[in-house]
Amino acid sequence: MLNLKKLLFKDAMPAHLSADVRTALESWRAMPAPALDEVHFHTRYVVVEITSSGVNSESDQLLSIAATSVRQSTILPDDAFFVDLAGQGEDAAALDRQLVAFLQFVGKCPVVTYHVSYVSGFLQRALRERLGVDFQAQWVDLAWLLPAMFSDRGSSIMPLDHWIEVFGFDAGNGRRSAMENTLMLARIFQMLLVRAVGKQIDTAAQLLDESRASTFLRRTH
DSSP states (O other): HHHHHHHTTTOOTTOOOOOHHHHHHHHHHSSSOOOOOGGGGOOEEEEEEEEEOOOOOOOOOOTEEEEEEEETEEEEEEEEEEEEEEEGGHHHHHHHHHHHHHHHHTOOOOOSSHHHHHHHHHHHHHHHHHHOOOEEEEEEEEEHHHHHHHHTTTTSOOOHHHHHHHOOOOSSSOOHHOOOOHHHHHHHHHHHHHHHHHHHBBBHHHHHHHHHHHHHHHOOO
């Protein structure tokens, strides 16, 4: 009975949601999942970065979300998303609209980030508490996948700056914003896609499998 109740009320909409947010949320839920057996060139990947007030997703606050897409192996500057959640203040309705806008931006596409456990933890909490959404994306974790794909350049979990240096990108000086980090991750992801094709990892489904395998193997060995 408990499992049936959980199934029935999973992703139920909280009572506080406005009509427009409810409509947008229904629209997101109705979005079709992409065909993951398509080659990378035909797959829209969404690269996501966040900022937070700390590293504990259960007690610290999500401050901002930045995202951009990679499609046809190209970073699309017109297909980007950024929201400063800290700037929403006490306007809970505005926060709900920004979060559902993020969901609509992502759709059901594979999501790329660095350290999935950190990023997904904050997103899941915010989306669950404000929208009642159990956000279970198809994640690609660059933190674990890069050492697996470029073992000649780093065989263990490394800070993001290590890979920025490895690929010779100019990251500038000082602390980077969430969007700057997102664009840097997108550029690194482009390099990873080239390497993936060289290893005959040609589709999104294969890349997701490889990401899950690299995470599991490196955490258990």
